[in-house]
Amino acid sequence: MASIHVCSSRDSAYRHSVSTTRRHHLTTEHANLPVEHANLPRHHARPRLKAVLGWLLVAILAIGIAGTAFVVLLFAHYSTQVPPVGSLFIQTPMASQVFDRNDNLLSSVYFAENRLPKQLSDISEITIKALIASEDERFFSHGAVDFRSIIGGLLIDPLLGRGIRGASTLTQQLARQAILHDTGVTVARKVKEIIVAYRLEKQYTKEEILNMYLNYVYFGNGLYGIEAAALGYFGVHALNLDAAQAAMIIGVLPAPSAYNPYVDLKQATQQQQLVLDKMVRNHYLTQKQADAAATEKLTLKNGMRSPYGSIGWFVDYVKSIVQAKYGADMLYQGGLRIYTTIDPKLQTAALSAVQKVWDQAKKDKVFVESDRDSLGVFQPQVGMVSVDPRTGYILAMVGGTNYDETNFNRVLAPRQPGSTFKIFDYTAAFDNGVTFPSEIVASQPTDFGGWSPPEWLGTNQWFGRISVANAIKESSNIIAAKTTLRTGLDRVIYYARKMGVTSPLKPYVSLSIGSFEISPLEMVEAYSTIANGGVRITPYPIRRIETQDGTMIEKHNFAETRVVPTSTAWLVQTMMRGVYANTPNAYISGLQAAGKTGSTNDWHDAWYDGFTPELCTVIHIGNDATRANMSAIRNAGSRFPAMTWKAYMQEAIKLQKQTSFGPKPDGVSVRIICDASGLLATDACPISLTHSSYFLSSHVPTQTCTVHPPILQTVRLAAEDPTKLAPADWPDSRVVVRTMLRDQIPTEVYQEPISPGPIPPGGELSVTAFPEQFKVGQQMTLSLDVAQQAGSAAVSFDVYIGGSLVTSASSLPATVAYVPTLAGPLEIAIVGRSATLDTVFQAASTVQVQP
Structure with missing residues (x-):
């Protein structure tokens, strides 16, 4: 009855209002009507209006009752699908386990989270105020849901031109992220979120919820919780955050991937200002304090220590592969067991080698501690990867000098490879018979269509006449460019692709000396192909992946593909062994190895790519910023990269046995060569100027020395x-x-005389030519036949054109290709010979050659 009374009262008031309005309206109308209409009766309109209002009231009541019932049923339905009060706990994702190449556990790793939980008392008060001002101004005065904020965000703010504002409380955000793990925009998720938020507030105090929130939420850049964010962005503990730092960190929360200062400092600064303005509005800061915080110069400094130690770059690489294949949920919460290829001892040796070379360079004041980029990262940096060529296992991966300072993996970053690219030039050239190791080629000023590369010797300094083998050893740019042009730019690119290069390459001559960027990971695949005798196995960091219950979901197939013949690969190995022996900073006595140095303009990029049959290692050293100039320290491949390779291999040979390259395979021949000509030596060549040289058997030179003709x-x-x-x-x-x-020695070649004898009846020579007309310089295809041969004793037929023996055929008709060189009559003859080479018959014909 109470509800009816209330509705009745409202209806009466409503009717009074409507009646008054209506009377005013009608009075106005009557004032404008003719007199005869003004006195018409009006009482018949009121019952109709009362009926309409009555039905409207009934409809509103019905909709209200139905809506209320629906909401009650909806909440009742979903309340059974979320944990009850007393059982709401914040759980972090299940750890994945990473194993090394020998199935030994490296560590249990929470792949998704760098998290360092702290008590509320260990977090600066200004940070807590920044959070409340930015995310939930009335946190301590409302319940689990802030209805006033909902009305303001959805209705009032849009009317005032502020746009629609989110109204989720901190408790709702915690429920959504930490309990439901659901960020989808659905009615079901929102209802569950509200239910869980109410239950959280029943189970925990406001301070406990605030503490859980600050320890759980994601602050971007792989940082979870306020302590990790404080260390990760500014290198300080959460307790020591000031207003400027706290405002910038809290400003990240609406969009952690877009607003974190490492990604977009300008956007992060704008977010910081918004937080400071809200703190002033909520009386947490004065305007003067906010202005001071806004102008404070902040220095980004990653103070987080990696839980992965020296394998950080490798673990990140594994994470990227697993997430791309199986998704974030499987990676972050699946409890996977990931069996990798990493060798912890070789990884430690690799990082130690880097540190050894860097420490010495700093001691020698070649590398200066103050040389840092805009992010505070020391320069130069290194990318180093070591692979077993026989299996494709990635055994070591160092993406920089210090993972805690820079987790950017430079092994995956494309850089100009310089002369290390020449492995593709010469592999293609040798394999296609374009050149051979002993060929002499001139290193001299050369214009390649507007591009004139220098030699690394210095301005206007050249190697002169040099063998291809020595050009590889000395890293001649001119010889590489000439060889590439002779081989064909597209063919060189084809070989690079076959050997593992996927980065963009274009057919420019500068390609020959490494002008296009390629990552160290691609280069180690290419060099491993040669180390493995021409068989390519793409390097990969994972052997297999199992779920928590032991179910195998991936077993990687390290597939072998022959892309270069064994003989060609062995020949290239031999050339690279000469480079290694000629690089003192890389050479290790007693170790048979091969390698190639590489450097680029202004010494910006330096490489050493070295290998044994068991271990192929590629090292790149350079500045991260392309605009940086390394010329002051002469960053050559034969310097710091070679030193690093040597320091690494000195430890690697203690950890695993390194064998020698195999013997000369089938398809490779040996010849004695004269150094002066690069051609086959004769008895006239001084022994001191000769050496043994390897050739592909299919491309052995036949020309003898032209410098020392034999006596x-x-x-x-x-x-x-x-x-x-x-x-x-x-x-x-x-x-x-x-x-x-x-x-x-006579110079004239014997010409067998043609003395036409009596031709048997019907023994004329038939000449069929294509084209039919003989012309000077035009190649002709001739079909020659004799209608009747003198007896059957002829077993071979010598063909003479213009008095010279052109060919011998075993049967007639004979087909001959010939190019006339003189106009006029041209005699064509066939001499039939017996098995004892006696002349059996002769037949001749004369044709006319047009000019």
């Missing part, structure tokens, strides 16, 4: 006339072999 030479003379040389294609039965003084 005595063995020659083949025509048996019919020993004063003349025998034609090259004559069989030994028609040749006299003699050793003669060089100046007595």
Whole structure:
């Protein structure tokens, strides 16, 4: 009855208001009507209005009752799907476990979270005030849900032009993130969030909720909780955060991935100002204090210590692969057991080698401690990766000098490879017979279509005439560019792709000396291919992944693909062994290895890519910023990268045995070469100027030395006339072999005379030509036949054109390709010979050659 009474009262008041308004309206209307209409009766309109208002009231009551019932049922339904009061606990995701190459546990790692929980008393008061002012101004005065903020955010603010404002309380945010783990925008999630928020406030005090919130939420840059954020952004503890620092950290919360200062300092500063303004509005700061905080110069400093130690870059790389394949939930909360390829001892050796070289460089004042970039990271930095070429296992990965200072993984960062790219130039050239190790090529000023590369020797200094093997050893840019052009730019790119390079490459001549950026991870795959005899195995950090119950969800297939012939790979290995032996900063006595140095303009990038049959290691050293100049310290590949490789390998050979490269394989030949000409040596070449050289058997040079012609030479003379040389294609039965003084060797080649004998009837020579008309300089295809041969004794047929033996055929018709060089009559003849080379018949014909 009470509810009816209330509704009735409201209805009466409403009717009074409507009646008054209506009377005023009608009075106005009547004032404008003619007199005859003004006196019409009006009482019949009121019952109709009362009926409409009555039905409207009933409809409103019905909708209200139904809506209330729906909300009650909705909350009742979802209240059974969330934990009850007393069982709401904040749980961090299940740790994943990382194992090394020998299945030994490296550590239990919470892949997603760098979290350092603190009590509320260990957090600065100004930080707590910044949080409340920014995220929930009435936190201590409202319940789990702030209805006033909801009305203000959804209704009042839009009317005032401020836009729609979120109205979730800190308790609701904690419920959503820490209990429900659901950020989806659905009715079900919002109802559950409200229910959990109410239950949290029943189970915990406001201070406890605030403490849990500050320890749980994500602050960007992989930092969870206020202590991790304080250390990760400013290198201080949460207790020591001042107003400026606290405002910037709290300002990250609305969008941690976009607002964190490491990603966008300008946006982070704008967020800091918004927080400071809210603190002034809530009387936590005076305007003067806020202005001082806004102008305070903040220095970003990562004070977080990595839980991964020296394997941080490797673990990050594994994380990126697992997340890309299986998603964030599986990675962060799946409790996976990840069996990797890392060798902890080699990883330690790699990082120790870096530190050893850096410490010495600092001691020598070559590297200066004050050389830091805008993020405070020491320069230069290093990217180093070590792989087993036989398996593709990544055994060590160092992405910088100090993971706690910089977790950026430079092993994955593309950089100009300089002369280390030449492995592709020469692999392609050798494999296609374009050049050979002993070939002599000139290093001299050369214009390659507007590009004139220098040699590293200095301005206007060149190597002169140099063998390809020595050009590789000395890292000649001119010889590499010439070789690449002879091989073909597209073909060199093709070999780079086959050997593991995926970065963009374009067919420019400068490609030959490493002008296009390639990551150390790609380069280690390419060099491992040569180390493994031409078989490519793409490096990968994971052997298998299992779920918590032992179910295997991945077993990586380290597939082998032959991309370079064994013989070619062995020849390239041999060339690179010469480079290694010629690099004192890399050479280790007793260790058979191969390698290549690389440097770029202004010494910005320096590389050493070295390998044994068991271990291939690529090292890049340079500044992170491309604008930085390293010329002051002459950052050559033969310097710091080679030193680092040597320091690493000196420890690596203690940890695992390194064997020698295999013997010369099939497909590789050895010849004695004259150093002066690079061609096959003769007896006239001084022994002191000769050496053994390897060649691919399919591309062995045939030309003898042109610098030292032999005094005595063995020659083949025509048996019919020993004063003349025998034609090259004559069989030994028609040749006299003699050793003669060089100046007595005849120069004329014997031409067998053609004396046409009587041609049997029908024995004319038939000549069919294509094209039909003979022209000077035009290649002709001739089909030659004799209608009737004199008997059947002829077993071979010599073809003469213009009086010279062109070819011998075993049967007729014979097909011959020929290019006329003179206009006029041209005689074509066929001589049939018996098994004893006696002339059986002769047939001739004359054609006319047009100019």
